Amino acid sequence: xxxxxxxxxxxxxxxxRDLCKGVFPMETVRGLESSGGISAETWxxxxxxxxxxxRLPESEGGAGLGMTAAVIVxxxxxxxxxxxxxxGTHLAKTLGLNQARVTFANxxxxxxxxxxxxxxxxxxxxxxxWLISQNAIAGEPVALPLDPLTPVSRVSSLPQGERVNEGxxxxxxxxxxSALTAALLVGIAxxxxxLAVAYAKERQQFGRPIGSFQAVKHICADMLTxxxxxxxxxxxxxxxxxxxxxGDTARAVTGAMLLASEAAFANGKACxxxxxxMGFTWEIDAHLxxxxxxxxxxxxxxxxxxAEEMAAAL
Amino acid sequence: xxxxxxxxxxxxxxxxxxxxxxxxxxxPPKPGPHDWDARRAYDTTWQRMLFDAGYAGINWPSEYGGxxxxxTEHLIFLEETxxxxxxxxxxxxxxLLHAGPTLIAEATEEQKAAHLPRILRGEEVWCxxxxxxxxxxxxxxxxxxxxxxxxxxxxxxxxxWTSFAHVADFGELLVRTDTDAPKHKGITxxxxxxxxxxxxxxxxxxxxxxxxxxxxxxxxxxxPVENRVGAENDGWRVAMVTFSFxxxxxxxxxxxxxxxLVEELAELARKLPRGSGSAWDDDxxxxxxxxxxxxxxxxxxxxxRTITESERTGVPGIGGSIFKLYYSEVRHHLxxxxxxxxxxxxxxxEDEPAVDHVRGWIHAMSISIAAGTTQIQRNILSExxxxxxxxxx
Numbered sequence: 001x002x003x004x005x006x007x008x009x010x011x012x013x014x015x016x017r018d019l020c021k022g023v024f025p026m027e028t029v030r031g032l033e034s035s036g037g038i039s040a041e042t043w044x045x046x047x048x049x050x051x052x053x054x055r056l057p058e059s060e061g062g063a064g065l066g067m068t069a070a071v072i073v074x075x076x077x078x079x080x081x082x083x084x085x086x087x088g089t090h091l092a093k094t095l096g097l098n099q100a101r102v103t104f105a106n107x108x109x110x111x112x113x114x115x116x117x118x119x120x121x122x123x124x125x126x127x128x129x130w131l132i133s134q135n136a137i138a139g140e141p142v143a144l145p146l147d148p149l150t151p152v153s154r155v156s157s158l159p160q161g162e163r164v165n166e167g168x169x170x171x172x173x174x175x176x177x178s179a180l181t182a183a184l185l186v187g188i189a190x191x192x193x194x195l196a197v198a199y200a201k202e203r204q205q206f207g208r209p210i211g212s213f214q215a216v217k218h219i220c221a222d223m224l225t226x227x228x229x230x231x232x233x234x235x236x237x238x239x240x241x242x243x244x245x246x247g248d249t250a251r252a253v254t255g256a257m258l259l260a261s262e263a264a265f266a267n268g269k270a271c272x273x274x275x276x277x278m279g280f281t282w283e284i285d286a287h288l289x290x291x292x293x294x295x296x297x298x299x300x301x302x303x304x305x306x307a308e309e310m311a312a313a314l
Numbered sequence: 315x316x317x318x319x320x321x322x323x324x325x326x327x328x329x330x331x332x333x334x335x336x337x338x339x340x341x342p343p344k345p346g347p348h349d350w351d352a353r354r355a356y357d358t359t360w361q362r363m364l365f366d367a368g369y370a371g372i373n374w375p376s377e378y379g380g381x382x383x384x385x386t387e388h389l390i391f392l393e394e395t396x397x398x399x400x401x402x403x404x405x406x407x408x409x410l411l412h413a414g415p416t417l418i419a420e421a422t423e424e425q426k427a428a429h430l431p432r433i434l435r436g437e438e439v440w441c442x443x444x445x446x447x448x449x450x451x452x453x454x455x456x457x458x459x460x461x462x463x464x465x466x467x468x469x470x471x472x473x474x475w476t477s478f479a480h481v482a483d484f485g486e487l488l489v490r491t492d493t494d495a496p497k498h499k500g501i502t503x504x505x506x507x508x509x510x511x512x513x514x515x516x517x518x519x520x521x522x523x524x525x526x527x528x529x530x531x532x533x534x535x536x537x538p539v540e541n542r543v544g545a546e547n548d549g550w551r552v553a554m555v556t557f558s559f560x561x562x563x564x565x566x567x568x569x570x571x572x573x574x575l576v577e578e579l580a581e582l583a584r585k586l587p588r589g590s591g592s593a594w595d596d597d598x599x600x601x602x603x604x605x606x607x608x609x610x611x612x613x614x615x616x617x618x619r620t621i622t623e624s625e626r627t628g629v630p631g632i633g634g635s636i637f638k639l640y641y642s643e644v645r646h647h648l649x650x651x652x653x654x655x656x657x658x659x660x661x662x663x664e665d666e667p668a669v670d671h672v673r674g675w676i677h678a679m680s681i682s683i684a685a686g687t688t689q690i691q692r693n694i695l696s697e698x699x700x701x702x703x704x705x706x707x
Binding site: 001002003004005006009068193197200201208209211212213214217218220221222224225226228229230232233235236238239240244245246247251252254255256258259262304306307308309310311312313314 | 315316317318320323386576577580597600601602603604605607609611612613615616618619621622623626632633636639640689692693696697699700701702703704705706
C-alpha cells in the first residue's frame with residue numbers, strides 16, 4: 001500500500017500545474033467568457049499537454065497512463081478553473097473517437113453545456129454510449145448562463161444518435177466521467193480554500209486581519225477539512241478504476257463524487273462569505289468557482305443522485 | 315498510488331484473523347458497565363492474551379517488548395480486531411497509548427524496566443491526571459502544585475476527567491513546579507502511584523450514565539523525586555512527546571465501528587415501520603445515510619494517506635487533526651440520524667435495536683470534546699496548517 005503520489009505522479013502534477021499557471025492565469029480564464037470558454041490557442045495547449053489523450057497507448061499518440069494520472073491532471077484543471085468540455089473530450093478520445101471536442105449530456109437534459117463549441121454530444125445511458133453530431137441538435141444559446149464560463153443551450157429533445165460503444169464498457173465510462181468530474185470539483189474546493197485563506201490573512205477590520213478571528217478562521221479550517229477528505233476519496237476513486245483498490249470500485253467513485261460535490265459547493269459559498277461584501281462582487285473570483293462547481297454538479301446528475309447510489313450500496 | 319496490501323501485509327491479516335477466531339471464544343463473559351473490578355479483570359485478561367500471542371504494544375518498538383509493527387500492520391490489526399468484535403483497549407488505554415509511549419521516549423532505564431513490561435502484560439493499569447476544573451482546552455494553565463520537600467514532591471490540588479482512576483495502579487500526573495515561569499515552562503511530569511496516601515478518587519457520572527471518569531483530589535501527596543520523568547519544569551514537552559507516536563491510527567477502531575453502525579442503521583431503517591412503509595422510504599433518511607457512508611469511506615481513504623505519509627516521513631502530518639474534526643461532525647450526524655430513525659424506540663436505551671445507536675449518539679458528544687475540542691482542532695488547522703494569525707491575547 002502506498003497512498004501518496006509517487007515520483008512520476010508528482011512530476012505529472014507539477015507539470016500540469018505549471019501549464020495551468022502559464023496558459024490559464026485568471027485574466028486569461030476570465031477573458032474566455034466572450035468565446036464560450038474556449039480559444040484555439042488554449043485548447044491546443046491542453047491537447048499538446050496530453051490532457052485528452054493521456055490514457056491512450058503510446059502507439060496511438062497517448063501516454064499510456066491510467067485513471068489515477070487522469071484524476072491528478074483533472075484536479076489541477078479544476079484548481080485553475082480551466083473551462084471547456086474537458087470530461088467529454090477526454091472520454092471520447094479514450095474511446096477512440098475522432099471528434100476534436102465532445103460535450104457530455106444526459107438523455108433527458110433540457111440544457112446542454114458547450115454545445116456550440118463542440119463537434120458532438122455524447123450521451124451515456126443504460127443502453128450504451130451515443131454520439132450525436134452537434135449540427136443535428138437544435139439548440140438555443142442561453143444569454144446569461146449560471147457559470148459565465150460554461151455556456152449552455154436550451155434543447156427540446158435530443159436525436160438518438162449513433163451508438164459508439166462497440167467493445168467499450170458503458171458502466172466503466174460512466175464511472176470514469178464521475179471520477180474526472182469529482183477531480184475537477186476537488187481542485188475547485190482547494191482553490192476556494194486558498195482564495196479565502198489568502199483574503200482573510202490580508203483583509204483588515206477592527207485593526208487586525210479578519211483571519212485572526214475564530215469566527216473566520218474556523219470557516220477556513222472546515223474548508224480545508226472538506227477539501228482534504230474529498231481529495232483522499234477522489235484519489236482512491238482513480239486508484240480503484242486502475243484496479244489497484246482495496247474495496248468496491250463503483251462505491252469508491254460514487255463516494256468521491258458525492259464528497260467532492262459537497263466540498264466544492266460548500267467551500268464556494270464559504271469563500272464568498274469570507275470575502276464579505278467583496279465576495280458579492282463580480283470582480284472577485286469567488287463566485288466563478290462556486291458557479292463552476294454548481295454547474296458541474298448539476299450537469300453530472302446532482303449530489304442527491306450520488307447519495308442515493310451510496311445508500312443503495314448499504 | 316496503490317491501495318492494495320502487500321503479500322506480507324495480507325499474511326499478517328490472515329494470521330491476526332486466525333488468532334482472533336481462536337482467542338475470542340475463550341474470553342470470559344463481558345461484565346456489566348458498572349462492575350469496575352470485573353471490567354478491570356476482563357480488560358487486563360484480554361491484554362494478557364494479546365501479550366501471549368505477540369500482539370501487545372503492536373506499535374511499540376520491539377526493544378521495549380512491543381511488536382514494532384509498521385503503521386500499515388497497525389491499521390490491519392485495528393481493523394481486524396474491531397471487525398471481529400474483540401474487546402476495546404478499555405482500562406489499558408492510558409498505559410498502552412499514552413503513558414507507555416511517553417516512558418519509552420523520556421523515562422530512565424529504571425523507570426522503563428519498572429513499568430513497560432507490566433503495562434504490556436496487563437499487570438499495571440494507568441490513568442491520566444492532566445485536566446483540571448480550571449484547565450481544559452487551556453491545559454497548560456494547570457494549577458495542581460508540587461513543592462519539593464527533601465527527596466519528595468508534595469502535591470496539592472485537583473484533577474478531573476481522569477479515566478479509570480478508581481481501578482488504576484499508576485497515573486501520569488502533570489503538576490505546577492514553578493508558579494513564576496510562563497505557563498508552559500513550569501510544569502513537571504510525575505509517575506503517581508495511586509495507593510499513595512492523600513489521594514481521594516470520586517467517580518464522576520457522565521451523561522452516558524456510567525462513571526469511566528473521576529475527579530481526583532490531592533492533599534499533601536508525597537511522590538518520590540525519582541518518579542519524575544524528564545527534567546523539572548520540562549513536563550509540558552514530555553506530555554506532548556506522545557503525539558509523535560501518532561501515525562494516523564488513533565481513531566481507526568472508532569471509524570470501523572461507525573462504518574459497521576451505518577450498515578446496521580440502514581438495515582434498521584428498512585425494518586422500522588413509517589406510515590404505510592418503512593423509514594427507508596424517506597428520501598431524506600436514505601440520502602443522509604448515503605452521505606454518511608461516503609464520508610466514513612472518505613475518512614478511511616484519508617487514514618491510508620496519513621499512514622503512507624507517516625511511513626515515509628516518520629512524523630504525523632496534518633491528517634490527524636483533519637480526521638478528528640471531520641469524524642466528530644460525521645459521528646454526530648450518524649447519531650442524530652439514528653435518533654430520528656429510532657423514534658420512540660430510542661427511549662428504551664438498553665433494548666435492541668436502540669442500545670448501540672443511543673450509546674453512539676451520546677458518545678458522539680464526547681468525541682467532539684475530548685482530546686482537543688472541535689473548536690481547538692479548528693484553531694490548530696487554521697493557525698498551524700493554513701498559517702492564519704492567532705487571536706491576540
